Amino acid sequence: MEWGTGTESTLLMLSTVLIGCAVVAVQAFLASPPARASTRAAASSACSPPASGATSVGRAGGSRETQPAQSRAADVSEVRLDELRALVKGQIIVDPEDPDPHASDATLRRFLRAVGGEDVKHAAQRLVSTARWRFENKPFLWTCEWCERRPGHHTWRQVGQDKLGRPVIYSCLAQAATHRYTATCAVRHMVYAIEQAVRTMPDGEDGWLWICDFSGFTLRACDLSVASGVIHIVAAHYPERLALFACVNAPRLFMPAWRAICKLVDPRTTRKTRFVASRDEARALLCDILPAEDADWTMDELTANLVRPMAVCQSCDGFWRPPSAGATHDPRGTPTYVQRYLGADRARAGDCLRRHRPHPNIALSLAGDDDAAKEAVPPVVLAPRAPCATAQAS
Numbered sequence: 001m002e003w004g005t006g007t008e009s010t011l012l013m014l015s016t017v018l019i020g021c022a023v024v025a026v027q028a029f030l031a032s033p034p035a036r037a038s039t040r041a042a043a044s045s046a047c048s049p050p051a052s053g054a055t056s057v058g059r060a061g062g063s064r065e066t067q068p069a070q071s072r073a074a075d076v077s078e079v080r081l082d083e084l085r086a087l088v089k090g091q092i093i094v095d096p097e098d099p100d101p102h103a104s105d106a107t108l109r110r111f112l113r114a115v116g117g118e119d120v121k122h123a124a125q126r127l128v129s130t131a132r133w134r135f136e137n138k139p140f141l142w143t144c145e146w147c148e149r150r151p152g153h154h155t156w157r158q159v160g161q162d163k164l165g166r167p168v169i170y171s172c173l174a175q176a177a178t179h180r181y182t183a184t185c186a187v188r189h190m191v192y193a194i195e196q197a198v199r200t201m202p203d204g205e206d207g208w209l210w211i212c213d214f215s216g217f218t219l220r221a222c223d224l225s226v227a228s229g230v231i232h233i234v235a236a237h238y239p240e241r242l243a244l245f246a247c248v249n250a251p252r253l254f255m256p257a258w259r260a261i262c263k264l265v266d267p268r269t270t271r272k273t274r275f276v277a278s279r280d281e282a283r284a285l286l287c288d289i290l291p292a293e294d295a296d297w298t299m300d301e302l303t304a305n306l307v308r309p310m311a312v313c314q315s316c317d318g319f320w321r322p323p324s325a326g327a328t329h330d331p332r333g334t335p336t337y338v339q340r341y342l343g344a345d346r347a348r349a350g351d352c353l354r355r356h357r358p359h360p361n362i363a364l365s366l367a368g369d370d371d372a373a374k375e376a377v378p379p380v381v382l383a384p385r386a387p388c389a390t391a392q393a394s
């Protein structure tokens with residue numbers, strides 16, 4: 001396990017530090033919650049000019065992380081690529097069932113980038129180790145037993161794609177049962193989501209984006225063992241996959257800590273992270289990286305998840321369910337994502353290993369099995385339950 005190498009591992013370790021900082025900051029955060037967002041009418045077009053005070057999000061526009069993978073190929077020299085190819089020849093165990101068998105040049109480039117592009121021997125060791133791990137553990141067949149037993153246990157889910165077609169994963173602390181998380185269950189769900197997200201990546205792209213909504217953040221979410229477990233598996237076996245980590249609604253007192261940390265870490269690490277402190281900043285960032293439809297959806301989701309008490313249809317009891325008739329917002333994902341992966345296009349896609357599976361509870365719901373799952377463990381009781389801002393809970 002290589003904790004100290006690779007931009008992504010550093011980033012994730014940094015996230016752990018930030019979570020630790022939140023323990024100190026949380027009291028002040030709770031005393032000054034984010035401004036309540038306005039209605040959908042105000043967010044009807046997330047990419048239209050903000051009413052006032054639009055704030056640039058710095059390097060998001062035209063940044064390296066928002067450029068096509070083809071333009072980043074120069075990060076790894078052909079000489080080093082040839083060397084790595086020669087070193088791992090005959091050592092990559094290829095599982096015929098694996099939809100992502102880790103023998104392609106794109107994978108070799110990722111593992112080279114993870115070690116800075118030069119340490120070919122180290123990259124080879126990591127790649128061979130990951131191929132063996134995939135062969136022995138078959139992560140591409142994993143699901144999340146925790147979500148199956150307790151629907152909505154995890155909120156981490158793909159909701160759309162960015163302007164390059166890369167999968168966008170959204171998570172919201174207010175929707176999740178974070179106080180029940182363990183390292184084992186968090187790893188299981190994250191691996192499931194990454195494996196499924198890879199199946200939606202367009203040819204030539206190998207990254208995904210994570211929009212983390214901190215609304216609902218509490219001390220209970222500060223379990224470092226959970227963060228450590230996730231860091232371990234992602235750093236070891238999914239290096240250089242994370243293209244952008246967008247932190248929305250983070251506590252304000254995060255920012256001084258973040259600026260201090262930025263002076264101590266590799267700029268390649270900080271370049272992948274955006275903290276947005278206001279609604280206008282969130283809109284600017286989302287419009288920079290996402291198609292208009294996806295930006296609109298995300299702004300609506302952020303808005304809905306700030307409402308207290310949280311509507312059932314947005315909560316862990318409901319975000320994975322189809323919206324009621326007449327609803328204008330579907331928390332399962334953007335209209336295109338729903339159409340392509342949950343709707344008519346999914347039905348036509350047939351069943352194969354490469355077919356994307358959505359959040360486990362969305363998948364169960366589509367299969368008509370969500371009621372059976374809810375019977376296994378009593379659902380989380382949320383009280384009081386308020387009607388959804390845009391639709392009544394089903």
Ligand SMILES: [Zn+2]
Pocket residue numbers: 144145146147148153154189360
């Ligand atoms: Zn789960």
